[in-house]
Amino acid sequence: MGQHKLIFTGPVGAGKTTAIASISDDPPVRTDEAATDMTKQRKPETTVALDYGVMHLPGEEKLHLYGTPGQERFDFMWDILSTGGIGLMVLINNNRPDPLKDLCFFLQRFETLIKSTAVVIGITQTDLKAEPCLQQYHKVLNKMNIRAPVFEVDARSRNDVSLLVQALLFSLDPGLSLELEDKDGKLETA
Amino acid sequence: MNTEQALKINIPGSNNTLVTIVKAFVRQRYNLVEDDQADICIIDLDAYKANSLLDEIRKQHPVRPIIGLSLNEVAHDNIVFLKKPFRPDDLTQVLDQVSLKINQPKVIVADKIVGSIHRAATAVIEKSADKNRHVAHHGVTNRSDSVHYNPAEFLQGALINAYCQSIDTGITHRMEAWWNPIIIFPKIKKVWVDADDKNLQAFCRLPLKTFARYQAHDRDVANEVKIQPEPMLNTDDCPGSLQSMDAFLWKVAWWNAGGQLPLGIEHDQLIQLKYWPNITRYLCPDHVVQMCAILYQRPVSPLQVSEVLNIEHKEVYGFISAAHALGLINSIEDQPMKSSRLSESTKPVAKRHNVGLLRRILSRINRR
Ligand SMILES: Nc1nc2c(ncn2[C@@H]2O[C@H](COP(=O)(O)OP(=O)(O)OP(=O)(O)O)[C@@H](O)[C@H]2O)c(=O)[nH]1
Ligand SMILES: [Mg+2]
Numbered sequence: 244m245g246q247h248k249l250i251f252t253g254p255v256g257a258g259k260t261t262a263i264a265s266i267s268d269d270p271p272v273r274t275d276e277a278a279t280d281m282t283k284q285r286k287p288e289t290t291v292a293l294d295y296g297v298m299h300l301p302g303e304e305k306l307h308l309y310g311t312p313g314q315e316r317f318d319f320m321w322d323i324l325s326t327g328g329i330g331l332m333v334l335i336n337n338n339r340p341d342p343l344k345d346l347c348f349f350l351q352r353f354e355t356l357i358k359s360t361a362v363v364i365g366i367t368q369t370d371l372k373a374e375p376c377l378q379q380y381h382k383v384l385n386k387m388n389i390r391a392p393v394f395e396v397d398a399r400s401r402n403d404v405s406l407l408v409q410a411l412l413f414s415l416d417p418g419l420s421l422e423l424e425d426k427d428g429k430l431e432t433a
Numbered sequence: 434m435n436t437e438q439a440l441k442i443n444i445p446g447s448n449n450t451l452v453t454i455v456k457a458f459v460r461q462r463y464n465l466v467e468d469d470q471a472d473i474c475i476i477d478l479d480a481y482k483a484n485s486l487l488d489e490i491r492k493q494h495p496v497r498p499i500i501g502l503s504l505n506e507v508a509h510d511n512i513v514f515l516k517k518p519f520r521p522d523d524l525t526q527v528l529d530q531v532s533l534k535i536n537q538p539k540v541i542v543a544d545k546i547v548g549s550i551h552r553a554a555t556a557v558i559e560k561s562a563d564k565n566r567h568v569a570h571h572g573v574t575n576r577s578d579s580v581h582y583n584p585a586e587f588l589q590g591a592l593i594n595a596y597c598q599s600i601d602t603g604i605t606h607r608m609e610a611w612w613n614p615i616i617i618f619p620k621i622k623k624v625w626v627d628a629d630d631k632n633l634q635a636f637c638r639l640p641l642k643t644f645a646r647y648q649a650h651d652r653d654v655a656n657e658v659k660i661q662p663e664p665m666l667n668t669d670d671c672p673g674s675l676q677s678m679d680a681f682l683w684k685v686a687w688w689n690a691g692g693q694l695p696l697g698i699e700h701d702q703l704i705q706l707k708y709w710p711n712i713t714r715y716l717c718p719d720h721v722v723q724m725c726a727i728l729y730q731r732p733v734s735p736l737q738v739s740e741v742l743n744i745e746h747k748e749v750y751g752f753i754s755a756a757h758a759l760g761l762i763n764s765i766e767d768q769p770m771k772s773s774r775l776s777e778s779t780k781p782v783a784k785r786h787n788v789g790l791l792r793r794i795l796s797r798i799n800r801r
Contacts, residue, residue: 412795
């Protein structure tokens, strides 16, 4: 019975808790609390420890979905959570004061995990604030020398979150076939 | 529309007196027609319920010019005002002005640009390999080689021109190309068209000149695409939903391609995606995510993509055409194709995760 982890990270209000809830098979475990201080000005609840959800895979296998708490004062949790992750999902809240800076921050903070696996970036809340646009994110990534999928995501939409997960899986292995899932995991790429 | 052709006027609301007057005043120069075929509306602003009538016309025909008649000076957005009483000359003068506005700017601008795209496309064909040489000989219409389509001959080419003009000037533009008008709002990056996707897809199947042939008797008009500024128009004038400019162009190009590649991209040429398209907001049939991943990771040829994914060429070519229309494709020209083996081009990034696991996650996340 395999245990695998998928990590969701990003700033306060990026939609980590919501995204995990939208694809988790079991009701997600939340550690949201009434937000205090600065965070409260933007949202009533924030995650203080971690988010947890799970996807049951064929053959008793599980994919654990972990969300890091957005507030930086909990960042001691981040390394513990991300060790052994199959890849990183970064959600960026476009409705924050400087989302491009947020992106840099999270990519640098999770550099080790990104280097050994793959990263995808979902920009949320673009319906509330359209700028910065995707081109501006592309520029930042170019500067940081990181090639990664980046597109708009509404964390409330299962379809959007699913596409982001698929982008991660195909980035890890573009030859992955959609057809015929194999029971014993022996199949190789075409 | 042809300047020589008589402009069609509609007088909405059952105002018989006005109809008689206008008929008498304009004589043969303009035709009075039913609502649906009209180029211009004339409306009596002093009439009972004139305002609701005006709203109704705006809703149904957001871009149709309106001439408003009134005893008092009235300032309505987007209406050409004519004070009552007026003489025949006053009316024809106003009509002539409006008709000039409808007809003039677009023909010159649009034809020039379409022409330059045609020339560019011709140059591309002439430059390309032997197998295409006979195509160049027969002109730019190379549907015959069955691998390529020429974006300039389709809605895609006209739309890109309209986008360019609109973005360059920052002004709302209207484009007409033998179909429903398309309104472009460059500041909010949205387009409006009064048609659903089924309609649009059907229209996208054929080159524009096919429609022109059906609708125009005059050969000069046959290439005409109208692109004109509509500075007065705002989104409130457009009932229904707006679409993002990118998402709209993406699907138009995909459907225009009809499973072929745009001129200038060969099926065995190495290409690469500059960025991932905004897939959650675009038309996204099966295999799009895989195609993005493969084409983003390293240079591959369109043929290789279809081999690796074991999917039909036309699916891959449609995707590449759409991405190409948005400027997302880089051509890697000087690299010989042999250097990139199939196996190399799809090497997993992280080998330590077994393929089986990723596949099981995929099958799980795909289930709706
Ligand atoms: N309008 C809009 N709302 C969104 C979008 N994505 C997520 N949300 C909402 O944004 C709010 C914040 O989402 P959360 O999931 O709590 O964000 P979080 O990343 O867990 O935030 P922290 O726990 O504070 O770090 C929720 O009310 C979501 O429903 C989006 O794309 N558009
Ligand atoms: Mg949370």
